[in-house]
Amino acid sequence: MFMFSTDVFKKGINIFKKYDVCPFCNNKMYNPYFIGVDAAVLKEKNVIGGGRRKAGCSKCGSSDRERLIYVYLKNELNVFNKKKLSILHMAPEKNITQKLLELGFNQYVCGDLFTEGYSYPQHVRNINILNIPFIENTFDLIxxxxxxxxxxxxxDAMSEIFRVLKTGGTAILQVPISETLEKTFEDFTITNPTDREKFFGQFDHVRIYGQDYSDRLRSIGFKVNRVNIHNEYPKFGLNKKEDIFVCSKF
Ligand SMILES: [Zn+2]
Structure with missing residues (x-):
């Protein structure tokens, strides 16, 4: 008697199942895995870009927010065809970094604040965002x-980014942001990791940004364009609520 194996059976189901395609590895994301931390406050405040969600590519491990920036850089800013760019990438994500390294830009600097006990890939430099070791007007893209x-x-960090960005350059400055909070919630008396997790959703976060995030960016001189590209790219496993904060210096 002929019998379907479980695998064939699953594939059969997948033919009819909707799926997104990972822009990094072309994986058909039938069943993305869970990423992010499950914090009550993130749900309560409808924080976009944070919290536990089914958004990890099972093949390359990309997250929804990593895919969003990648698609924007590649398809909207056309960065991949602009090899003369100087780029600063802070807290660089693995998949985007790999692609940008392969492309061979004029300058591609990856920076992270090195923390004891962690190891960093060779291409990452120890850079404090409050004191970026480059002169003003260095980078086309941050x-x-x-x-x-x-x-x-x-x-202060935004001001540093502004300083090293070239006039006419673009900075993509993403944060988790609450849909419902008008005003950013921060309280610097909350310092221990357990309380930070309770109030800000992660042990090392110091605030939950509200809808006034753009105002903060504008206050130091950026022109801010808040864009959503989900409708243009509905099949890349993006979070349809996640906007991109495109900041320019003039
Ligand atoms: Zn992938």
Missing amino acids: ICNHLLEHIPNDI
């Missing part, structure tokens, strides 16, 4: 994906 929510004096 990518900083989910870093500012860790920095108590985020305005």
Whole structure:
């Protein structure tokens, strides 16, 4: 008697199942795995870009927010055809970094604040975002994906990014952001990891950004364009609620 193996049976089901395609590895994402931390406060405040969600590519491990920046850089900014660019990538994500390294830009600097006990790939330099070791107007493009929510004096960090960005350059400055909070919630008396997790959703976060995030960026001189590309790219496993904060210096 002929019998379907479980694998064939699963594939049979998948033919009819909707799926997204990972823009990094072309994996058909039938069943993305869970990523992110499960924190009550993130649900309560409808924080986009944080919290536990089924968004990890089972083949390359890319996250939804990594795919979003990748698609934007490649398809909207056309960065892959602009090899003369100088790029600073802070807290660089593995998959984006790998692609950008392969492309061979004029300058591609990856920076992270080195923490004792952690190891970093060879291409990553120890860079404090509050004191970026480059002169002003150095970079055409700066990518900083989910870093500012860790920095108590985020305005100083934004100013540093602004300083080293070239006039006419672009900075992509992503943070987890609450849909419902009008005003950013921060309280610098909350310092221990357990309380930070309770109030900010992660042990090392110092705030939950609200809808006034753009105002902070504007306050130090950026022109901010808040864009959503999900409708243009509905099949790349992007979070349809996640906007991109495209900041320019004029
Ligand atoms: Zn993938």
